[in-house]
Amino acid sequence: MTSLPLRPRIAVVGSGAIGCYYGGKLAAAGHDVHFLMRSDLEAVREHGLTLHSVGAPAVHLPSVQAHGSTADIGPSDLVIIAVKTTSNNVLETLIPPLLHENTVLITLQNGMGNEDLLACHFGAERVMGALCFVCLNRVAPGVIEHYGHGTISIGEYRGQPQARTHAFAAALREAGLEVAVVDNLIGERWRKLVWNIPFNGVCIAAGGVTTADILADEGLTHLVRQLMRETISIAAAGGHAIPDSYIDFQFQRTHPMGAYKPSSLLDWWAGRPVEVEAIWGEPYRIGRSLGLDIGRLETLYFLLKKLTVEKPAS
């Protein structure tokens, strides 16, 4: 297992809201952070990076190490991957210039299959992953609004947390973030999908509705519960047991959200790519390969794949 040096050279690939927020927090804490930027490169070189958090003073980083290519960044110790999963096909060519023998890759992306992709191309021993529970929005080039939460759960792709897992967790904590180190990263991903598969999916497939609309509809509530069961059955068949009581817990925590619009719904409405393969496609393929009958997920996946090709009429 590769380890991290005391003051790692950090590259951030995918400088949207997630990449700028976590990378910016690390940079503000004095870390050596290099951002790969595309459309925002000039603006960030000129004006730096600004993080606005509700109820906290804004963090302004006037001088950010922003680069136009990963070749410009060069070999790094830790690569934070935060591109949208719909752009995962670019990683195979973007990542190699950032690698040295011991480079660690950590994906902050949504859904299932991202660690697998990195492991397949660059070796499983390099790979870590994280789940970000945070509400962010990029409101202008280099300007990120942070609305709430911020907990990041990090873990190893293969096996238990290592010295490097705890080292990176400590760095994030020193940067002011709430961090959990998890024993079973993929199990945590399944737990997050138990909510995201039904709610993100049905909010789109039922025509563009909120979580409150679903909870007010008996049929859709039943459907969400059955989709949660199917998701848990796939996780369990893959060795990640989740108790049935987790379903009631998910409903309990959804009620106080009110008329919440999941990020996938906002993406669809805005005409941005929806992360269909990471959230529904990959779990569906895993379930099928395990021989499971997951008809509701199958239906949702193929409908979403077609529905999200276009922005909905409004």
Next chain:
Amino acid sequence: MTSLPLRPRIAVVGSGAIGCYYGGKLAAAGHDVHFLMRSDLEAVREHGLTLHSVGAPAVHLPSVQAHGSTADIGPSDLVIIAVKTTSNNVLETLIPPLLHENTVLITLQNGMGNEDLLACHFGAERVMGALCFVCLNRVAPGVIEHYGHGTISIGEYRGQPQARTHAFAAALREAGLEVAVVDNLIGERWRKLVWNIPFNGVCIAAGGVTTADILADEGLTHLVRQLMRETISIAAAGGHAIPDSYIDFQFQRTHPMGAYKPSSLLDWWAGRPVEVEAIWGEPYRIGRSLGLDIGRLETLYFLLKKLTVEKPAS
């Protein structure tokens, strides 16, 4: 089993395109047909009924027996029921004034459960049913356009065809219609649903697409096939075996339809009620009561129920 007199008094309940077409054909052939009319009553009393068929001379019935209530029509020998299934709740009060001891009821409606409803309220021995394979449109009050087909398959709700079944078939044939007398009416309904459940449903749930769009999409084609399998499994569990080869046959006959828009999709687009319960709800409830795992139909049903509450944005 009740029988039909030689020259039955016929009432048509639900004078949309289907009711006016089949009732009009019988009236043109000299039958004693009484139409229940609502919005079209004045226009039909003044101008009569006109049936335009592609490639045939128009049939004009200048003097039609149109009534504003079933009390005005009074006891009849045969009641043809052609209201949209979304209005089925009115039948319980509309039908009784039309009944004498031997009145026969025949439903020309779509989907599953219509014969059951009539049997439940008015006695199973009265009930017949028919499947209409016809393309019709009501283009103005009392004016029906007939675009193609016209075969009507009639059968008994309970058991084999009787003298009355053949008598009504003969009357329809004399009126110039193509008629099949079927041994297993409910089995035929299931066969029709093997197509309607997936294609009518997915055309709406995938965002408003045609049958050609579905056939061009690998995922949706797979989904349609699986929905056909689920439908066949419900039919089979209820004693109506349909061979698997029927699925390939349905795909073969769908290809030449091109960019076909099923009636449910046209209803949805036009803001008219969609027959969700007859086409998806009732088959779903039957499947569940038989203990079957029909997750795809469940997903489609609950999504459609929500989606069709409103006309889609355009």
